[in-house]
Amino acid sequence: MHTTCPYCGVGCGVKVDSQGIPSGDTQHPANLGALCVKGMALGESQTLPNRLLYPRVNGEQVDWPQAVEHIAHRLGDIIERHGPGAVAFYGSGQMLTEDYYVANKLMKGFIGSANIDTNSRLCMSSAVAAHQRAFGEDAVPASYDDIDDAELVVIVGANTAWTHPVLFRRLEAAKAANPNQQWVVIDPRATATSQQADLHLAVTPGTDLVLFNGLARRILDSDRLDRHFVEQHVAGFPELYRQLSGPEYRPDNVARVTGLSIAELNRFYQLFLDHPRTLTLFCMGINQSLRGTDNAGAIINCHLLTGRIGKPGAAPFSLTGQPNAMGGREVGGLANQLAAHMDFAPANRDKVARFWGSDRLARAPGHKAMEMIDAIERGEIKALWVMGSNPAVSLPDSARARRALAKCELLIVSDISPNTDTAKLAQVLLPAAGWGEKDGTVTNSARIISRQRPFKPAPGAARPDWWALCQVARAMGFGEAFGFASAADVFREHAALTGFENHGERLFDISALSTLSDDEFNALIPRSWPLAGRDGGPARLFAEGRFPTPDGKARLQLSAPLAPAGGGAELLLNTGRLRDQWHTMSRTGHVARLMAAATEPQAQIHPDTLARHGLNKAELIELRNEHGATLVRPVADEGMAPGQVFVPMHWSEEFSAGGRVNDLVEARGCALSGQPAFKQNPVQVSAVEHRWQASWIATEAPAWLPQWWSRRPLAQGECWSLIDSRSDAEEARTRLTAEGSWLDWPLPQGRLLVNLEQGKIAGLLLLGLSPWHINPDPLAALLGTALQPSLLLGQLSQALAGNSKLVCSCWSVSEAQIRRAVEQHDITELPQLQQLLKCGTRCGSCVPELKQILAVCQTRLQGEKI
Numbered sequence: 001m002h003t004t005c006p007y008c009g010v011g012c013g014v015k016v017d018s019q020g021i022p023s024g025d026t027q028h029p030a031n032l033g034a035l036c037v038k039g040m041a042l043g044e045s046q047t048l049p050n051r052l053l054y055p056r057v058n059g060e061q062v063d064w065p066q067a068v069e070h071i072a073h074r075l076g077d078i079i080e081r082h083g084p085g086a087v088a089f090y091g092s093g094q095m096l097t098e099d100y101y102v103a104n105k106l107m108k109g110f111i112g113s114a115n116i117d118t119n120s121r122l123c124m125s126s127a128v129a130a131h132q133r134a135f136g137e138d139a140v141p142a143s144y145d146d147i148d149d150a151e152l153v154v155i156v157g158a159n160t161a162w163t164h165p166v167l168f169r170r171l172e173a174a175k176a177a178n179p180n181q182q183w184v185v186i187d188p189r190a191t192a193t194s195q196q197a198d199l200h201l202a203v204t205p206g207t208d209l210v211l212f213n214g215l216a217r218r219i220l221d222s223d224r225l226d227r228h229f230v231e232q233h234v235a236g237f238p239e240l241y242r243q244l245s246g247p248e249y250r251p252d253n254v255a256r257v258t259g260l261s262i263a264e265l266n267r268f269y270q271l272f273l274d275h276p277r278t279l280t281l282f283c284m285g286i287n288q289s290l291r292g293t294d295n296a297g298a299i300i301n302c303h304l305l306t307g308r309i310g311k312p313g314a315a316p317f318s319l320t321g322q323p324n325a326m327g328g329r330e331v332g333g334l335a336n337q338l339a340a341h342m343d344f345a346p347a348n349r350d351k352v353a354r355f356w357g358s359d360r361l362a363r364a365p366g367h368k369a370m371e372m373i374d375a376i377e378r379g380e381i382k383a384l385w386v387m388g389s390n391p392a393v394s395l396p397d398s399a400r401a402r403r404a405l406a407k408c409e410l411l412i413v414s415d416i417s418p419n420t421d422t423a424k425l426a427q428v429l430l431p432a433a434g435w436g437e438k439d440g441t442v443t444n445s446a447r448i449i450s451r452q453r454p455f456k457p458a459p460g461a462a463r464p465d466w467w468a469l470c471q472v473a474r475a476m477g478f479g480e481a482f483g484f485a486s487a488a489d490v491f492r493e494h495a496a497l498t499g500f501e502n503h504g505e506r507l508f509d510i511s512a513l514s515t516l517s518d519d520e521f522n523a524l525i526p527r528s529w530p531l532a533g534r535d536g537g538p539a540r541l542f543a544e545g546r547f548p549t550p551d552g553k554a555r556l557q558l559s560a561p562l563a564p565a566g567g568g569a570e571l572l573l574n575t576g577r578l579r580d581q582w583h584t585m586s587r588t589g590h591v592a593r594l595m596a597a598a599t600e601p602q603a604q605i606h607p608d609t610l611a612r613h614g615l616n617k618a619e620l621i622e623l624r625n626e627h628g629a630t631l632v633r634p635v636a637d638e639g640m641a642p643g644q645v646f647v648p649m650h651w652s653e654e655f656s657a658g659g660r661v662n663d664l665v666e667a668r669g670c671a672l673s674g675q676p677a678f679k680q681n682p683v684q685v686s687a688v689e690h691r692w693q694a695s696w697i698a699t700e701a702p703a704w705l706p707q708w709w710s711r712r713p714l715a716q717g718e719c720w721s722l723i724d725s726r727s728d729a730e731e732a733r734t735r736l737t738a739e740g741s742w743l744d745w746p747l748p749q750g751r752l753l754v755n756l757e758q759g760k761i762a763g764l765l766l767l768g769l770s771p772w773h774i775n776p777d778p779l780a781a782l783l784g785t786a787l788q789p790s791l792l793l794g795q796l797s798q799a800l801a802g803n804s805k806l807v808c809s810c811w812s813v814s815e816a817q818i819r820r821a822v823e824q825h826d827i828t829e830l831p832q833l834q835q836l837l838k839c840g841t842r843c844g845s846c847v848p849e850l851k852q853i854l855a856v857c858q859t860r861l862q863g864e865k866i
């Protein structure tokens with residue numbers, strides 16, 4: 001059975017065998033058989049420990065008709081009292097296109113408000129706005145095949161090695177096949193991606209706009225300006241020329257603002273000038289910025305000025321994050337779009353109203369994600385339906401977002417888990433069918449539409465989101481328009497709308513698929529749009545230099561000036577992703593091997609910065625600003641620029657008492673797109689003077705929790721790291737061991753307590769030792785076994801031998817093992833290491849880190865030889 005991976009926007013094809021075991025689909029054009037570590041772990045991650053199985057209203061389990069009746073009645077009542085603007089939907093790029101289509105149709109077409117926005121606002125709305133401004137339509141003019149043709153790959157604001165791993169493997173393969181291919185990585189910190197670049201530009205955060213405008217200025221001054229292309233196909237040249245002639249874009253000023261040397265600038269600019277086949281990949285470092293839309297516009301400008309668009313190996317390439325972020329854009333599931341690449345212009349409204357057969361169509365754009373929170377605070381939005389997102393954690397200023405969610409008269413949450421921080425605030429919980437149970441389509445970064453196919457029944461009363469939406473729509477009296485019997489039915493209508501009175505005005509037209517039979521829909525192979533090129537293969541967008549604007553020309557973009565950088569902050573907070581976790585961990589946090597590479601919420605900081613703030617010895621630090629505070633482990637990282645801190649976005653209250661980084665992020669962003677600036681926030685830092693710390697290893701949670709805790713799954717049981725500055729160790733021991741019978745061994749550094757139930761080990765508590773530095777697995781292996789003191793001592797000494805970061809999750813190979821192997825066997829090349837330890841030979845996601853560790857070891861060994 002062929003389906004599509006439910007994680008990132010690479011959109012890899014997955015084959016699932018009769019046992020439900022996933023493997024890469026060799027026939028899928030996105031991945032040609034490869035899968036990354038998250039894709040490989042799909043077998044394990046599908047089984048959630050706590051699945052939401054039945055609808056709940058105010059904590060009581062109900063059946064679907066009761067839940068639907070309740071929702072329809074409450075929504076109807078609120079709309080009657082306060083108008084359609086008082087209700088809102090918040091969706092997700094993890095919904096299928098069919099879910100998205102029905103949600104959009106219900107809100108904009110029949111409830112009559114455009115208050116439907118999604119987490120894609122937080123993700124790529126800046127890129128969407130830039131595409132619309134520059135091209136006239138939100139169309140990504142690149143395909144994965146361009147990677148093989150490119151001579152220069154610029155990766156900006158993206159840690160592709162970790163976030164789009166299979167794409168990164170394609171990049172590695174392209175470079176191996178064409179050693180002349182050059183890579184420039186632009187990121188304020190050194191990453192697994194930058195490590196492999198020919199040139200890494202560690203820009204001052206938030207200054208990419210100046211860097212790319214400086215590049216555009218250099219292009220204007222060179223013979224690489226494609227005058228013919230600009231004259232024929234591009235508008236706005238004189239205005240841009242004037243803007244770029246200012247002193248801000250002189251090299252000395254660009255160097256000053258971006259923090260780069262003139263030599264670095266010259267090298268990057270010369271590489272760009274020298275390589276017509278340039279592919280510029282960009283992601284959250286560009287989009288999640290106060291100037292997100294301008295950033296993307298400045299990148300597109302450089303491609304337009306050099307005519308590097310619509311040609312093999314040459315394009316600006318906005319990478320999408322989620323598996324169906326692009327599908328949501330196609331459907332029009334953002335508050336400022338209407339449907340199917342149409343906006344709210346009267347002619348479009350008229351078309352869509354006739355197509356849907358509705359006289360209640362929304363008149364104007366609705367509230368964007370952050371504005372929804374404001375509107376709830378003002379009491380304007382009273383009911384919110386969240387689908388496929390955990391906004392209590394992932395929205396900026398999340399403490400405030402949680403207060404707003406709690407204030408809603410009616411909060412409905414559709415999820416597969418009842419335990420997310422958002423689900424805990426809901427009055428109505430709806431059990432959604434998850435991956436492997438749902439049926440429909442997704443569109444990836446490169447506009448490839450693929451099928452997600454079910455291969456097992458949904459458990460309990462879980463149902464697809466489109467189905468739940470249709471039930472509610474019917475109960476609200478909109479029955480006729482929501483009579484869909486299957487995902488195929490929804491898809492056909494969606495496809496038909498894309499072609500409805502289109503007359504070639506909108507590039508997004510998949511109406512040829514609107515007549516697929518159920519069997520044909522089922523058999524649909526991955527297709528990219530536009531549906532066919534000249535040779536019947538994938539079509540290249542903008543190949544003729546024609547753009548979907550009234551005059552057929554692309555538009556160069558002017559940009560607003562950069563706001564002066566805020567002074568006075570101790571540290572600048574950057575946030576983003578880890579290799580093995582997915583967002584708020586709702587789908588990956590319960591898988592032991594995915595948590596093993598980063599076991600606790602943490603902050604990466606340059607060692608000099610740690611020293612400057614007196615944090616060298618701190619076990620736990622507090623980051624805070626006027627929005628909130630959070631507690632995290634400090635990790636020394638030479639790859640960070642001094643004065644900056646990187647905290648992953650992943651931890652929530654489900655997994656830790658700290659680490660929820662969005663409590664520190666201001667709800668402010670790009671004024672044009674409404675996308676929050678998650679990447680640059682000022683914070684203060686201080687050490688937490690703890691009085692004790694401990695590891696709790698058991699299958700049950702401790703009955704008492706101190707100030708800070710963090711939990712992680714192990715192959716057997718769980719490990720809870722506990723730290724406190726309020727109680728002392730004796731009080732902790734008394735409270736933690738209040739239940740059950742415990743044996744107590746003093747250790748040189750602390751003590752080991754063992755909970756025995758009927759002679760078997762039910763739990764272990766290591767008190768006084770840093771959980772950060774022990775390896776809990778050997779002790780956890782004893783859970784449920786009879787107490788054997790000699791075995792216990794053996795396992796204890798293994799545990800104390802140290803915790804080394806897991807690098808290869810597939811073959812469980814740690815950093816310490818790799819370092820030892822390199823030293824003992826004098827390893828210089830990756831294949832030797834792979835042969836010896838097997839690391840990096842399955843999914844390959846850790847290959848960039850293996851290379852990084854190998855390089856560091858060799859530099860050290862060489863240093864020792866000299």
Ligand SMILES: Nc1nc2c(c(=O)[nH]1)N[C@H]1C(S)=C(S)[C@@H](COP(=O)(O)OP(=O)(O)OC[C@H]3O[C@@H](n4cnc5c(=O)[nH]c(N)nc54)[C@H](O)[C@@H]3O)O[C@H]1N2
Nearest residue numbers: 157158159163205206283284285321576577579582583679
């Ligand atoms: N493992 C994993 N993969 C994922 C996801 C996940 O949760 N986990 N999520 C998916 C989703 S939804 C998304 S949107 C993508 C995101 O994919 P990416 O954008 O690649 O990931 P991030 O880690 O958010 O940020 C990328 C980089 O931007 C850098 N950056 C910060 N500020 C600046 C700046 O001012 N300028 C520049 N040039 N760079 C800056 C950060 O240091 C970081 O390394 O990942 C997708 N893939």
Ligand SMILES: Nc1nc2c(c(=O)[nH]1)N[C@H]1C(S)=C(S)[C@@H](COP(=O)(O)OP(=O)(O)OC[C@H]3O[C@@H](n4cnc5c(=O)[nH]c(N)nc54)[C@H](O)[C@@H]3O)O[C@H]1N2
Nearest residue numbers: 119122123388389390394414415432575583584586649678
């Ligand atoms: N600080 C910081 N914050 C960020 C970012 C950042 O870089 N830094 N990035 C932002 C970006 S780009 C994104 S995309 C967001 C992502 O953040 P969220 O939108 O919160 O994403 P998830 O945590 O993946 O939440 C998805 C939810 O859907 C549920 N789910 C899974 N399958 C289904 C299904 O089939 N149906 C339904 N109804 N539910 C399902 C999951 O259990 C989970 O609770 O975070 C944003 N927040």
Ligand code: SF4
Nearest residue numbers: 005007008012036039
């Ligand atoms: S790169 Fe990994 S997470 Fe992304 S789609 Fe492919 S297998 Fe899934």
Ligand SMILES: [Mo]
Nearest residue numbers: 122123321322
């Ligand atoms: Mo995203």
